[in-house]
Amino acid sequence: MEIGSYSDQSKSTFCLVDEDHTFANSVRFALNQDPRVTFCGYSIPHPSVTQVNIRVQTTGDPAKEVMKDGCQDLMRMCQHIRSSFTDAFIDFKRTKTDTKQDMDTK
Amino acid sequence: MPEGDVSMAEESNNGSGLDYIMSLEDVPSKLPPHLELFKTRVLCNNDAPVHTETIQYSGAYATLGVDNSVRLDNFCENFKVEVKRLTDSDMEFDLIGIDPAIANAFRRILISEVPTMAIERVYIANNTSVVQDEVLSHRLGLVPIRADPRLFEYPENAGDDKNEKNTIVFKLHARCRVGQPRITVKSDKLKWLPNGSELPCEDVRSNAGSKPKTFTSFTCSQDSLPEFSGNSISVTYPDIILAKLGPGQEIELEAHAVKGIGRTHAKWSPVATAWYRMLPEVVLLEDVVDEVADELKNKCPANVFDIEDFGKGNRRATVARPRDCTLCRECIRGGKEWEDRVSLRRVKHHCIFTIESTGALPPEVLFTEAVKILEDKCERVITELS
Numbered sequence: 001m002e003i004g005s006y007s008d009q010s011k012s013t014f015c016l017v018d019e020d021h022t023f024a025n026s027v028r029f030a031l032n033q034d035p036r037v038t039f040c041g042y043s044i045p046h047p048s049v050t051q052v053n054i055r056v057q058t059t060g061d062p063a064k065e066v067m068k069d070g071c072q073d074l075m076r077m078c079q080h081i082r083s084s085f086t087d088a089f090i091d092f093k094r095t096k097t098d099t100k101q102d103m104d105t106k
Numbered sequence: 107m108p109e110g111d112v113s114m115a116e117e118s119n120n121g122s123g124l125d126y127i128m129s130l131e132d133v134p135s136k137l138p139p140h141l142e143l144f145k146t147r148v149l150c151n152n153d154a155p156v157h158t159e160t161i162q163y164s165g166a167y168a169t170l171g172v173d174n175s176v177r178l179d180n181f182c183e184n185f186k187v188e189v190k191r192l193t194d195s196d197m198e199f200d201l202i203g204i205d206p207a208i209a210n211a212f213r214r215i216l217i218s219e220v221p222t223m224a225i226e227r228v229y230i231a232n233n234t235s236v237v238q239d240e241v242l243s244h245r246l247g248l249v250p251i252r253a254d255p256r257l258f259e260y261p262e263n264a265g266d267d268k269n270e271k272n273t274i275v276f277k278l279h280a281r282c283r284v285g286q287p288r289i290t291v292k293s294d295k296l297k298w299l300p301n302g303s304e305l306p307c308e309d310v311r312s313n314a315g316s317k318p319k320t321f322t323s324f325t326c327s328q329d330s331l332p333e334f335s336g337n338s339i340s341v342t343y344p345d346i347i348l349a350k351l352g353p354g355q356e357i358e359l360e361a362h363a364v365k366g367i368g369r370t371h372a373k374w375s376p377v378a379t380a381w382y383r384m385l386p387e388v389v390l391l392e393d394v395v396d397e398v399a400d401e402l403k404n405k406c407p408a409n410v411f412d413i414e415d416f417g418k419g420n421r422r423a424t425v426a427r428p429r430d431c432t433l434c435r436e437c438i439r440g441g442k443e444w445e446d447r448v449s450l451r452r453v454k455h456h457c458i459f460t461i462e463s464t465g466a467l468p469p470e471v472l473f474t475e476a477v478k479i480l481e482d483k484c485e486r487v488i489t490e491l492s
Contacts, residue, residue, distance in 0.1 A: 016487065022214040023483045029207035032162040033176045068491050075484040076178055077208070081201075082477040085187045088199065089470050092189035 012063035014054045020044065024052040030077070031070040036061050137172050148384065148452040152438050152445055160206060160454055196462040197469035200385070202455070209382050209457040215476040216380040218368040221255045222466040223274060224248075225361040225373075229305055229321060232358040235291075237349040245349075246278075246361050247373045249293050250342040250464040253363070256475075257333045261364045268303075268322040270331065274339055274363040275299040275322060282351035289351050294344035296361065300329040305360050321362070342465030376472055378462040384452035386431035390423065391449055399423035402448070405437050429458075 016023070024042040031040040039057040056063040056070075137145065144157040164175035184203040191198040201209055228243040235242070251274065259272045276296040282289045302324035328334050349357060368375030388410055394402050402423045403411045412426035431450065438445045461469040 014487075014491075019483065020214075022211045022219070023480070023487075025207045026211040026480065027484075027487075029162055029205050033164050033174075035164045035173075035175045037164070064491055068488055071484040071488045071491075073178055074208075075481050075488075077181060078477050078481045078484070080178075080182045080185060081187075081204070081208075082474055082481075084185060085199075085470075085473060085477070088187035088189050089192075092192060096192070 009062040009064070010058045010060050012056055012067070014056065014067060016052050016054065018050050019052050020050065021052075024054055026074055027054065027067075027070055030074040031056060031066065034066060034070060034073075036066055037070075137167060137170065141167070141170075146454055147387065148454060150433055150435065150450040150452065152435060155452075162205070162207070190458075192470070194468065195465060196460065197473075198458065198460045201382075201457045201459055204455060204457055206382075206384075206454065206457065209459065211480055212459070212473070212476050213380050213382060215479050216377050216461065216472060217375055219479055220376045220467075220472055220475050221260075221365050221367050222374050222376045222464070223251045223253045223255050223258060223363045223365055224371075225251070225276070226261075226364045226366065227321075227362040228359055229303075229362070230357075230359040231305060232356055234355045235349050235351050235357050236355075242349055242357070242359075246296075247371070249296070249346055249348075250466060251339065251363055252337075252342045252465060253339045254333075255365050255466065258365045260366070268362065270302065270324040270326060270328050272364060273302070273322055274328075275303050276361040276363065277304065277359075278348075278361065279358045280349075280351060281356040282353055284354045286353055288353070290347055291349045291351060291357060292344060293341045293346035293348060295348070296341050298339045299360075300327045300334070300339075303360055303362070321360070376464060376466055377469075378464055380459075380461045380472075382457040382459040384454060385456035385458055386428050386433060387451040387453055388425045388428045388431055388437075389449045389451065390425060390447065392447055394423040394447055396421055398447075402437060405440075407434060407436060408432050410437075 021044070024044075028040050028042050031037050036058050037056065038059055040055065042052050042054045044052050054067070056067050058066050136142070143149075145161050148158050149156050161174065164173070166174045168174075181203065186200075186202040188200040188202065189197070190200060225243075225246045228239075228246055230239050230242075233239055233242065237245075253274055258274075261268070261272045263272070275298070277299050278291070278295050278297070280289070280291045280295050302322035303320035305321055307319045307321060328339070351357065366374040399411075399413055399421050403409075403413055408427075408430045410425060410427050410431050411423050414422045414424045416422065433450060433452075435450060437448050438450060459473075461472055463469045463472055467475070
């Protein structure tokens with residue numbers, strides 16, 4: 001993993017090795033939601049090389065920090081998804097056993 | 107969107123500029139209804155679906171003074187999960203308020219990055235069946251194994267060492283005696299060997315007294331490990347046909363299963379399939395009554411519509427089961443008048459997610475594992491950058 005950056009900190013390309021659309025598209029989504037980002041896109045230079053280039057341009061903040069925040073946001077989003085999924089699952093299980101017991105008693 | 111860019115830039119440079127503008131009274135915080143519709147729905151017209159894209163850019167509506175950025179608390183407030191169907195091997199649930207980018211990441215991770223155990227090496231002692239060694243090995247590889255992959259390590263971590271932490275050994279010995287009818291070898295013939303391999307290595311001549319060296323080096327029996335004491339390891343389905351044996355034919359082999367991911371080979375994929383679809387929405391743009399209502403009900407092969415009877419022979423069509431809509435568009439075929447009556451839509455941020463597990467892990471565990479993997483990816487990038 002390396003960062004291609006220039007004298008201007010607000011524009012950077014991040015080259016991620018061993019990543020693909022899975023991560024790149026999600027992080028692009030997270031970054032595009034950030035008002036500090038003017039442009040974010042990604043490309044996979046060659047399909048048989050496991051590498052993605054993520055381009056981030058910001059309104060002035062260092063691209064690296066914005067990228068980090070984007071990942072952080074994505075991570076928190078995942079944590080929230082996981083906890084609400086677990087809650088929904090437990091709820092579903094409980095109502096299912098409840099109705100089963102109701103059926104049994106009737 | 108050049109104007110949008112400029113205004114966003116100014117706002118952000120002034121620190122809390124965006125918040126300030128959003129707090130002004132005459133700034134609309136909501137989109138006009140037609141834009142809201144295009145933003146949140148795919149309109150499935152007779153010729154083609156339109157507005158299929160998701161609008162992600164935070165400043166997409168900046169010229170209208172509408173903030174399109176999704177803050178984390180915003181997301182958390184709106185996000186909901188509803189489990190619809192659950193069995194041992196498959197599950198359907200709704201992810202409400204999620205962007206397809208994230209849902210697709212979960213789908214991709216489920217298919218290719220959640221680890222399972224699968225047979226990777228097969229040591230064939232004897233195979234006189236008509237199924238060739240390599241074909242038989244390939245078939246064995248695809249047999250799902252009921253073993254929690256979280257309790258095992260990747261074989262790369264241990265170098266060349268095949269120990270009780272990274273290898274599961276199965277033995278298969280089937281023979282059809284001469285004069286007997288043909289037999290079918292099924293996957294339940296695979297017997298777990300918790301003590302490791304029983305086949306001696308040929309190249310190493312062991313001393314007469316000591317135990318012969320085998321293909322694995324287990325320090326203890328997997329039986330004795332606390333994590334396996336409750337549930338023994340076996341194949342998930344006992345009735346998968348592996349080979350057929352004629353009289354006098356025999357198969358004797360040992361199969362070693364290791365941990366891996368679906369990207370390396372599909373045999374490690376924990377799901378048969380995992381997919382999502384957007385929630386269908388069927389809207390009647392005008393009241394559909396009487397004969398037309400009957401016609402509409404009969405038009406739909408998925409039986410989405412119902413007829414509501416409200417006395418005096420007055421009948422009206424209602425949308426009873428929009429989830430069943432397969433988007434065949436049969437109801438809007440037959441002329442302009444039908445397109446004006448019914449509007450078929452998809453809700454962009456409402457994903458109906460389905461997971462079909464192959465049996466190594468229950469589907470709900472698979473999903474949480476997939477979310478964890480995406481989290482790990484984020485964490486990896488954060489640590490690399492700091």
